[in-house]
Amino acid sequence: MSSSTIGLWTPVALSSDLPPLAVMPARLGTETIALWRSASGRISASADRCPHRGMRLSHGFVRGESLSCIYHGWSYGQEGNCLKIPAHPGLVPPDSIRVATFTVAEQEGFVWAAISKPPADPPRLHGLMPLRSISVAASLEAIQIATGARIDTDGILSTGDGSLSLLLSDQGNGETLMHVLVADGADAALRIGASRAAEALRRQAEARASEGVTT
Numbered sequence: 001m002s003s004s005t006i007g008l009w010t011p012v013a014l015s016s017d018l019p020p021l022a023v024m025p026a027r028l029g030t031e032t033i034a035l036w037r038s039a040s041g042r043i044s045a046s047a048d049r050c051p052h053r054g055m056r057l058s059h060g061f062v063r064g065e066s067l068s069c070i071y072h073g074w075s076y077g078q079e080g081n082c083l084k085i086p087a088h089p090g091l092v093p094p095d096s097i098r099v100a101t102f103t104v105a106e107q108e109g110f111v112w113a114a115i116s117k118p119p120a121d122p123p124r125l126h127g128l129m130p131l132r133s134i135s136v137a138a139s140l141e142a143i144q145i146a147t148g149a150r151i152d153t154d155g156i157l158s159t160g161d162g163s164l165s166l167l168l169s170d171q172g173n174g175e176t177l178m179h180v181l182v183a184d185g186a187d188a189a190l191r192i193g194a195s196r197a198a199e200a201l202r203r204q205a206e207a208r209a210s211e212g213v214t215t
Contacts, residue, residue, distance in 0.1 A: 136178050
């Protein structure tokens with residue numbers, strides 16, 4: 001699944017990696033975004049730069065239903081509008097002060113994001129659930145070559161022997177975020193096996209990438 005395509009969903013994080021009042025960086029196509037969950041549990045995705053001084057909002061903090069910049073404390077709502085400027089407590093921030101926001105959805109243990117609203121919901125996982133995410137210093141193509149498999153129409157890559165299923169998110173610059181999937185209800189042995197298989201695949205794909213192997 002290419003995360004650089006406007007109007008398509010990208011799996012940017014596991015739900016378990018984003019508890020309430022947390023913020024984290026993520027990649028959406030060529031964009032670095034600040035992914036955050038409010039106190040009520042709502043997930044939002046904002047451009048990762050505060051319009052004041054350009055500090056990364058993913059370095060900031062969440063209070064209640066807003067995201068604040070760690071530099072000067074400017075706070076933003078879930079629609080990207082500036083809510084508060086601490087240095088000017090009596091000022092109502094003008095609507096022109098805002099950060100760009102992106103479409104997000106949470107489904108089956110994943111946080112999905114899109115540059116513009118897709119025409120349909122994120123793809124279903126057909127009885128699979130997320131296990132872990134691994135950053136891989138190799139492209140989508142290198143990972144597909146290493147597995148000998150191709151990504152299906154739902155964005156899932158499965159090895160021929162069925163030992164491993166993955167959701168892949170292109171991070172740009174020849175890097176990929178590899179989400180490892182297991183069957184819902186998989187026991188500890190299967191989960192450990194899938195995790196080890198994913199680590200072996202990471203090493204193989206990175207070795208191919210470092211050698212410049214593309215076929």
